[in-house]
Amino acid sequence: MIDAVGLHKVYRLKKRRVTALNGVDLRVEPGEIYGVVGQSGAGKSTLLRTVNLLERPDAGTVRVGGEELTSLRGAGLRTARRRIGMVHQHFALLASRTVAGNVAFPLEVAGVGRTERRARVGELLDLVGLADKARAHPSQLSGGQKQRVGIARALASRPDVLLSDEATSALDPATTDSILALLRRLRDELGLTILLITHEMDVIKRICDSAAIMEAGEFRESGRVLDLIGTPGSLLARSLFPLPDRGGPDTVVVTYPRSYDEPLMSELTRRFDVDVNILGGGVEQVAGQSVGRLIVDLRGARRGPALSYLAEHGLLVEEAGQ
Numbered sequence: 582m583i584d585a586v587g588l589h590k591v592y593r594l595k596k597r598r599v600t601a602l603n604g605v606d607l608r609v610e611p612g613e614i615y616g617v618v619g620q621s622g623a624g625k626s627t628l629l630r631t632v633n634l635l636e637r638p639d640a641g642t643v644r645v646g647g648e649e650l651t652s653l654r655g656a657g658l659r660t661a662r663r664r665i666g667m668v669h670q671h672f673a674l675l676a677s678r679t680v681a682g683n684v685a686f687p688l689e690v691a692g693v694g695r696t697e698r699r700a701r702v703g704e705l706l707d708l709v710g711l712a713d714k715a716r717a718h719p720s721q722l723s724g725g726q727k728q729r730v731g732i733a734r735a736l737a738s739r740p741d742v743l744l745s746d747e748a749t750s751a752l753d754p755a756t757t758d759s760i761l762a763l764l765r766r767l768r769d770e771l772g773l774t775i776l777l778i779t780h781e782m783d784v785i786k787r788i789c790d791s792a793a794i795m796e797a798g799e800f801r802e803s804g805r806v807l808d809l810i811g812t813p814g815s816l817l818a819r820s821l822f823p824l825p826d827r828g829g830p831d832t833v834v835v836t837y838p839r840s841y842d843e844p845l846m847s848e849l850t851r852r853f854d855v856d857v858n859i860l861g862g863g864v865e866q867v868a869g870q871s872v873g874r875l876i877v878d879l880r881g882a883r884r885g886p887a888l889s890y891l892a893e894h895g896l897l898v899e900e901a902g903q
């Protein structure tokens with residue numbers, strides 16, 4: 582659905598040049614929730630703004646739904662952009678307009694008639710659970726409610742793609758949960774494709790199917806979240822499951838990249854007569870699976886076969902020192 586290839590962007594300031602995108606390739610499949618995570622200055626906002634051509638890349642192409650946006654300008658680009666909604670961290674609502682007026686705004690700009698506009702605004706407010714707030718003004722709403730208005734407005738033109746610029750960063754944890762749940766429901770019900778940027782690993786863990794870790798204008802790694810977690814040396818796995826820096830020569834890191842019903846650790850003790858001492862780790866729900874990562878001391882004459890047994894069962898085993 583989104584296919585961006587070879588994106589480069591350099592900002593030229595008075596005394597220096599800042600490379601915000603340095604050869605980024607991004608592919609987001611239809612109906613996928615894709616998260617780009619990185620620290621401040623990594624280039625996430627520039628990437629997001631490049632996907633809908635609010636920022637024109639110096640090099641590279643952007644295709645959305647098969648259409649090459651980088652080849653469009655003017656009215657053609659404006660029409661193509663209607664297929665892409667955008668949600669902002671600080672909501673960007675018009676204070677003087679009611680909730681309904683804010684949601685109606687893009688429809689007015691697009692020349693949609695009054696009767697159709699009213700019906701559509703009603704549908705959208707229902708969709709985000711704010712039907713009773715149509716006449717309220719933004720100042721009367723909580724942060725979570727404001728973001729729901731932002732989402733309803735972004736969906737007004739029935740886009741296929743939603744871009745989310747740190748949509749939950751200004752919200753408390755419980756409200757963040759409810760907005761993430763809403764985004765997932767919208768993906769499921771409307772078949773939306775969602776590209777979000779965030780500095781919170783938790784957002785990746787909670788709703789993303791795929792993710793990229795961005796640093797200094799580049800993707801350090803990218804792919805399906807569960808595949809990345811199961812890849813040796815994965816930065817994403819390390820960030821999602823920080824482990825204590827402990828252990829010695831017998832210590833391994835064991836990653837479960839999907840849910841397992843079998844009690845593998847006790848099986849290991851029984852079958853191979855090894856001592857298993859868990860030094861740290863955790864199990865979390867990621868992309869609908871119970872995924873875990875443990876740092877374990879594993880000792881005994883049959884340590885080697887025990888580790889092979891884990892690997893044969895699809896677990897990733899890495900020596901802790903590596």
Ligand SMILES: Nc1ncnc2c1ncn2[C@@H]1O[C@H](COP(=O)(O)OP(=O)(O)OP(=O)(O)O)[C@@H](O)[C@H]1O
Nearest residue numbers: 592599600601619620621622623624625626627628
């Ligand atoms: N309009 C601009 N003019 C000059 N430099 C810019 C501009 N926009 C971004 N930059 C610079 O480009 C780099 C990438 O910025 P960008 O905002 O894309 O990163 P980010 O990962 O989204 O960070 P943040 O989370 O802080 O917004 C930074 O060094 C930033 O200072």
